[in-house]
Amino acid sequence: MIEIASTSSPVGSVVFACIAVFALSIAVLLILRHYLPLRTTPAFLLVPIFFALWLPASIVLLVPIDLASSDSDQDVGNRGIWLPQRAILVSWRITYWLTFALTWFILPILSEYADAGYRDPKGRLMFSLRANAQYQALLFGSAFVGGIYIFISSGVSFESLKGTVMAMAYCWGLILAIYLMGHGLVAIPRSLFRNASLSGRLRRIQQKAAKVHEKMEEAITNMEDLEAQVTELSKRKTGSARLFEEWIEELVEESHLPESRPRTLARRMSVPNVTTPSVITERYMADLSRQLNRAQHSRARYVDEWDRILYEAVETQAILDSAASKRIDIGQSSPHAGFWDQITIHTPYTRYLYHYYFMPYFRISSGAFLALASICIVWSEVIKTVNPFISVISLTVVHHPNSDRGQVGFAGQVIASLWILYMFAAALTSLSEVKVWRGRALVRRNTHGESAGWYAMQVAKLSVPLSFNFLTFLAPDVYMDTVFYKFLGKLINLTPLGSWFDWLFPMFILFPVCATLFNLYGKTKRLVGMDGVIDDDEDENQSGYGTGSWREGRDLIERELHGHSSLPRLSNGNGAASRSATGTSAPSSRLAPTLSVPPAERRQAATTSSPRPSLDRQQRQAVAPEEENFLEAFGHRVKNTLDTVQTPRWLQNMGEGIKRPKWMGGDGEGEPSRSDSSLTRLFGGRQDGRVRL
Template structure:
């Protein structure tokens, strides 16, 4: 679809305004999904909104800038275009607001919300002290860069602005290239892995062990902190009296450990509570900060555990539907949302969709995104050699010799999709690489400091990725854009900046190869931080204590059956199927089917049952000192023990001299054929 050429940008301006409105609504819905808006203060909500909305608008602004300047001024444009003055104002507002949010506003507000002090002045001073080291490093790098620019370029009005922009771009590009390279491999690989239903269930069960352990640790840590608050509340004299209001506030917000069920092992392993004799505001602030982080950590792992239960029950239902050709999800609760109560599929069509369609769709989408990842990596490498061989440039520029513009509406849509995928690959890696001080996004319960930190990373990565994208195109195209006049000229002000902008993206091969060949796992194994013992490990056949899928399967089954070690009992529906805890629509979750021979309630029972099952099928193991005749006799006895008597001998009684019983011992009454040869009940043969 192409827009009719016109000399008036009114239609394009309306389109841009409607797009900004849609982006704003999407950002609000995203904030509502992850943040409790009623309890989150406005000093966090408003900056986070702009930190997410401005990068999203940049994804829209780059294609408009490309089409607006790659056109003939007299013949109009094929796509959405805006005047140069409007574009320049838009770039100034978007860039400098993003810059201030990234380097000054959000870091200070994040530490302010996590300070733990009650007085706003003390919280601000704590935030400034926490950011002092970070700001000192930034200031030192800025001074060194400014000296280099002044020596190379001379004293000029743009020297200070070039220092700020070049530093922000270089640091953002280093982080963006690493994260994007990892995400370009991780996203298609996750789609390929999830295409296998049984493999997906096994990975969920392996992950269940890790999540369950972290959840228990988080609950234990929070209970210890709340016990410390309870002990502190008993202080009626000394230095605690001047902080009585603060201590009572902490006690009111805490749920004492006695109010929650605790297992025997957790009661016996509870550490002694040590409260200092002299209470200070710094100690109380540190305790408040730990309590806040502990509550959010507990909420995070409880949410992850519930998510694991939902996924496990859903995937198990898909596997179980192979025989019945039906997937029943039960009835939704009357107070559930409309979208939860709306069911489009019948049980049979739901089976076709989930069992057959979704796996093939994942494979197709994985192949498509793998091709897209290859195009991005290829374009990063080839642009410094010959930009005309860039695959991305060929998909965006559709009319290279047209007077109405080389980039039309279709090219703008494709360009926006490319930038969106690059940003998604980089941001997805933020949630996978667990080196961010325990920060996480939790549905409706994200910590304010974590939300500000993630918004900071989004605003930090958006501008470098957007400018890196336009360098995929030909030089005569992107040099005419307002974005290049505003940012690119200052980055290329010195020779080091020019070479860095052209050559550093080639290092994307490092994270791509590291993720593609599992270099992280190999390094972890070499350093002793490796993962799970193989399922075929002979020394620990049950797999307990190793984080195997068998242990995760039993944990999930016990939770769904209401036998959780945490005291979080599952409910039971009308049809007697266990339900997932905290299920918003209260639908009954399908029961996990576990083979009877391996069903167990404890690791010891599991290993005993598995050993007895193996002995039943293969017989007792032969001792090493057993001779040939003893081994042959044991094999004959096992053969006779499992031999079924033919129906021909039904009703024939065994004579008394063979040890028979006239009353009840018929030849066909038992399954032990050795009784015919004088065998006793313990399997020995009478000679």
């Protein structure tokens, strides 16, 4: 690479950049193929999602090239990969404004469009615009307030208007990026340290199994209730239902009724609350279609997660059991297995050494290395306001061999790309752990279109703030000469408030870092009596049943593997059978394996299945939805919120007062005796309802 960049012409760098862009495109396509069914996903959603992922990936390549191309006095042979200033400026303009449009306008509208239950495009578009009306109003309101401040400080001009838009978008993206990145910088190394212990890993898998199984039951129950409504609609052949006969038939076909689960549906149909409104409206049909689509993807999500938990539990248990035999045998390959499944590199003994010794120590060393990288990022965030010249990131990226200003060669470019990638990974990893995203999740080959658009929007939203935040780790005389700073940084620092925000706010990364490091989320949850924002209570609840303990999860996994589960195996949203935990479809890719893999089809236990308690459906009375104005909708939401608020545990225990000791009438555990009061115990207690003197 140094020989390519040693010429005076940037032709070699252009060729390298084109090859790198092509490689990024292939990687993005593979990511899309992993989470989305490419053949069935509509193009109006697939193309924006591709660019929402491809543009941030190109920023990882564009920032190091910009750093090496900014110094015109630098020796060409030491630049690494560089491009002309004009080419970099055009690249930044295209990348930034496309990312801006995808983040704030295109993807929000298309995501709600894909989630709308209407059949015609006009109904879908109107639903999407109504759903984004409040979001866009809040966006323009904030931009209007910020514009007034910038116009007063810098005057009314086109440059001030552009600075308002770019500064407001940067500030909101930086707030979200700092919080998510701070959590991920601790969560990633800690997960590697925890998974290094095989017994501890199995314990956490079992604890997670209880929670996932409960959510899977709820998703299946919700799906069955919605399917029962569709069945009731299909029986109506008169009245307003005739206007939506084709629509109802499509819902029946999508639900695969009644062939999918006739026994479960028969039990559900006996519930009298599952009824339909007397008058069927278009809005009711759209709402039912939307709920049915969400329920199908929610069910597929938890079924896939449950299969993955089963596979991880069986694999971890097999590794622990191999300590005696010193062998892990996976059996012979099936003729129906794929190419990669038929390749076997390890022998049973080397496979044992690899899983039992190499992987734990590799996780420990990787966790220590990433923990050190996290400390360097946090140190650079804090120290850059005091002295950016002692920033660890600046020292690793910028080298000073023969220049007073500093040089960024090819090695510095590679290191800069790795730093940006780790910052991106820390922020994006937190998206799957923070539970405030309306149940959105990424599912292998079955991600909901609205969820895929939303996650792509977050990736695009975080890319520019994190990239510019990385530039501020370097010395001012290095990053102020870059095209990225001249394009975005000057508009952010157009006012003193923007300059102070850009310099001081990243120091608040210490809050999410400390909150995650010391488990403040779990402590706040126990204090307030509400569910925590981040699922970080893995080491709690070591015993007890019914509360998501590892013992309950162990029993659920054992019952599932022995075919005694009360849940029938469900098909995915497309009607095909669910894949096994290995990611391959049934039949299994190995014949007669010693390391058994959970089957793709759960066995139906018709005779041994215990009926699950149905959810209370009194709130879901079959009443045709009516149009509500803003005040009525707001009042209903406030009422529902207040009705569902639970009293905190510490407030519930406040009424118990001071517990009396045993000698004053309490029982062995410090609680007052239920049979004898303290006064009667002074006279010898009660006998047959009388006081014994």
